[in-house]
Amino acid sequence: MTSPAEVSAATLGLTELHPLIQQFYAGQVRHLDAFRAEEFAATFTEDGVFDHRPGTDPLVGRQAIAAAVRGYQQTKHAADPVQRRHWFNMLQVFPQGDGTVRTEYYALVLHTRPGTPEPQVGPSCFVTDVLAVREDGEVLTKSRTVRQDHLV
Amino acid sequence: MTSPAEVSAATLGLTELHPLIQQFYAGQVRHLDAFRAEEFAATFTEDGVFDHRPGTDPLVGRQAIAAAVRGYQQTKHAADPVQRRHWFNMLQVFPQGDGTVRTEYYALVLHTRPGTPEPQVGPSCFVTDVLAVREDGEVLTKSRTVRQDHLV
Amino acid sequence: MTSPAEVSAATLGLTELHPLIQQFYAGQVRHLDAFRAEEFAATFTEDGVFDHRPGTDPLVGRQAIAAAVRGYQQTKHAADPVQRRHWFNMLQVFPQGDGTVRTEYYALVLHTRPGTPEPQVGPSCFVTDVLAVREDGEVLTKSRTVRQDHLV
Numbered sequence: 001m002t003s004p005a006e007v008s009a010a011t012l013g014l015t016e017l018h019p020l021i022q023q024f025y026a027g028q029v030r031h032l033d034a035f036r037a038e039e040f041a042a043t044f045t046e047d048g049v050f051d052h053r054p055g056t057d058p059l060v061g062r063q064a065i066a067a068a069v070r071g072y073q074q075t076k077h078a079a080d081p082v083q084r085r086h087w088f089n090m091l092q093v094f095p096q097g098d099g100t101v102r103t104e105y106y107a108l109v110l111h112t113r114p115g116t117p118e119p120q121v122g123p124s125c126f127v128t129d130v131l132a133v134r135e136d137g138e139v140l141t142k143s144r145t146v147r148q149d150h151l152v
Numbered sequence: 153m154t155s156p157a158e159v160s161a162a163t164l165g166l167t168e169l170h171p172l173i174q175q176f177y178a179g180q181v182r183h184l185d186a187f188r189a190e191e192f193a194a195t196f197t198e199d200g201v202f203d204h205r206p207g208t209d210p211l212v213g214r215q216a217i218a219a220a221v222r223g224y225q226q227t228k229h230a231a232d233p234v235q236r237r238h239w240f241n242m243l244q245v246f247p248q249g250d251g252t253v254r255t256e257y258y259a260l261v262l263h264t265r266p267g268t269p270e271p272q273v274g275p276s277c278f279v280t281d282v283l284a285v286r287e288d289g290e291v292l293t294k295s296r297t298v299r300q301d302h303l304v
Numbered sequence: 305m306t307s308p309a310e311v312s313a314a315t316l317g318l319t320e321l322h323p324l325i326q327q328f329y330a331g332q333v334r335h336l337d338a339f340r341a342e343e344f345a346a347t348f349t350e351d352g353v354f355d356h357r358p359g360t361d362p363l364v365g366r367q368a369i370a371a372a373v374r375g376y377q378q379t380k381h382a383a384d385p386v387q388r389r390h391w392f393n394m395l396q397v398f399p400q401g402d403g404t405v406r407t408e409y410y411a412l413v414l415h416t417r418p419g420t421p422e423p424q425v426g427p428s429c430f431v432t433d434v435l436a437v438r439e440d441g442e443v444l445t446k447s448r449t450v451r452q453d454h455l456v
Contacts, residue, residue, distance in 0.1 A: 014441070018323030019170030026242040026257070083301040085258050085276050087241050089391050090330040105330070106389050108414070108423075110260070110276050112301035118274035119260075119301070122422035124389055124414050137166070149387040149416035149423070171322030178394040178409070235453040237410050237428050239393050262412070262428050264453035270426035271412075271453070289318070 011135055017093045017101060021131065024139040025105075029086040035073040041066035045132055049143040054151055082111040082120070088127070096130075100142060103129045107146070123148040163287055169245045169253060173283065176291040177257075181238040187225040193218035197284055201295040206303055234263040237271070240279070248282075252294060255281045259298070275300045315439055321397045321405060325435065328443040329409075333390040339377040345370035349436055353447040358455055386415040386424070392431070400434075404446060407433045411450070427452040 012020070024043070031040035041062040044050065050065050051058035059065045091105040107127050110119040126149065130142045164172070176195070183192035193214040196202065202217050203210035211217045243257040259279050262271040278301065282294045316324070328347070335344035345366040348354065354369050355362035363369045381388075395409040411431050414423040430453065434446045 014323055014327060015320050016167050018327060019166055023166060023170060023244055026244040029242055030244070030256070083276070083304070085242075085278075085301065087258065087260075089241065089393065090333055090389075092327055092330040092334070104334070106391065108391075112274070112276045114304050115302055117300065117302045118272065119276045120422065121273055121425055122416070124387070124416045124423045126389075148421065149389065150419055150421045152387070152418050168319050171318055175318060175322060175396055178396040181394055182396070182408070235428070235456070237394075237430075237453065239410065239412075241393065264426070264428045266456050267454055269452065269454045270424065271428045273425055 012095070012133065014093065014095075017095065017133065018091070020133070020137055021093055021101065021103060021139060022091065024131075025088050025091075028141070029088070032069065033084050033086060035069060035077065037066040037069035037073070038062075040069055043139075044141045044144075048141055050141075051143070051145045053146065053148070080113075082113050085110040085112070085119070099133075101131045101133050103127075103131060105129075123150055125149060164247070164285065166245065166247075169247065169285065170243070172285070172289055173245055173253065173255060173291060174243065176283075177240050177243075180293070181240070184221065185236050185238060187221060187229065189218040189221035189225070190214075192221055195291075196293045196296075200293055202293075203295070203297045205298065205300070232265075234265050234272070237262040237264070251285075253283045253285050255279075255283060257281075275302055277301060316399070316437065318397065318399075321399065321437065322395070324437070324441055325397055325405065325407060325443060326395065328435075329392050329395075332445070333392070336373065336390060337388050339373060339381065341370040341373035341377070342366075344373055347443075348445045348448075352445055354445075355447070355449045357450065357452070384417075386417050389414040389416070389423070403437075405435045405437050407431075407435060409433075427454055429453060 028040065028043040031043065044062055044065055047061055048065065049058050049060050059068050087108045087110065088105045089108070091103060094102040096102055105127050107125040108121065109123060110121055112119040126147045128145045132140045132142050180192065180195040183195065196214055196217055199213055200217065201210050201212050202220075211220050239260045239262065240257045241260070243255060246254040248254055257279050259277040260273065261275060262273055264271040278299045280297045284292045284294050332344065332347040335347065348366055348369055351365055352369065353362050353364050354372075363372050391412045391414065392409045393412070395407060398406040400406055409431050411429040412425065413427060414425055416423040430451045432449045436444045436446050
């Protein structure tokens with residue numbers, strides 16, 4: 001059986017990869033910001049790793065990732081129902097020899113409270129991903145490492 | 153007579169559409185942020201619809217859109233001359249069967265006051281557009297719906 | 305001898321240039337935000353001009369640009385060690401007849417202090433570059449003019 005990670009993205013160049021991955025990230029954060037836990041988790045590979053905070057264990061696999069999103073929604077969001085928006089920017093894509101694509105980018109989270117037009121801004125983060133990219137355009141996150149700028 | 157909206161964008165794929173639309177949006181907000189009312193309105197189709205705020209009537213047509221930009225400049229901006237900057241991000245483009253392209257993206261408005269390096273940030277918005285995209289690369293906004301995150 | 309600036313980018317269209325230049329800018333700011341002075345300076349042409357602030361002389365040449373980055377690090381950053389992040393957005397690329405590419409974009413600087421998740425935001429800037437773009441994808445900044453929105 002061939003997993004997406006084993007299918008080479010070698011035939012796709014920067015011209016194709018950059019917009020493809022931007023479109024992928026836009027859809028991925030849309031799921032996250034709407035707390036669609038299963039849909040967000042499904043943007044990772046089955047064995048995807050989400051290392052979202054130093055000092056905590058990485059989330060491994062779609063079930064763990066979905067559970068973390070639901071847990072956040074049921075605790076922090078339930079107590080303080082802000083609209084979160086994840087912004088990614090300054091994206092670099094680096095096709096790897098094994099058919100995956102490593103990416104590096106900045107991320108910023110905005111939190112808007114009902115009735116308050118000025119969002120709370122932060123944290124600012126530096127993120128590194130390894131993506132599985134198939135020639136048909138399907139993209140999945142194999143692993144993500146988030147480093148928040150204030151935790152140094 | 154063939155309007156841009158009737159010309160199919162079907163032959164353009166994500167690789168062409170994503171940068172094309174980013175370039176279009178950058179030019180469009182440049183007009184808006186400089187209060188070039190007619191030039192901004194001309195980035196919409198003649199019958200373009202700009203639904204910029206729930207609870208108010210959408211602006212319909214270039215004249216109405218240009219008048220709204222001029223009105224904003226002559227009232228709010230005249231009283232408080234900030235430099236506005238519209239930032240769009242996390243763009244998704246969805247080519248439609250009818251030759252138009254639906255887009256979804258986040259938007260953030262920054263307001264800088266003379267002498268104050270830190271801009272006022274917000275509101276944060278979620279925007280959906282329908283664009284007319286011609287194969288020669290001309291893009292026009294047919295309709296825009298803005299939902300501000302703090303108005304829920 | 306042929307310098308990158310003399311090699312035409314005329315065969316590259318918007319589809320290639322937009323992602324190429326986004327990737328270039330992402331790498332360029334990564335050097336700047338990490339105070340890799342020589343690497344940042346090497347993203348300019350040998351005679352590159354960096355006009356970063358009205359009322360001050362532009363920096364001319366890689367040595368001057370690198371020295372400015374080191375100077376900033378050894379004074380302002382040493383006294384107040386924030387993590388800076390430069391965000392560019394709303395990019396327009398305009399291929400010129402001479403093989404260079406003029407760009408216009410918004411820029412925003414975020415400063416995160418250790419332990420404080422909310423970055424200081426600003427200044428907001430409008431930037432114009434002239435880039436040397438080679439057909440093999442190498443990009444260098446020939447000149448950059450930064451206008452901070454609060455200095456009007």
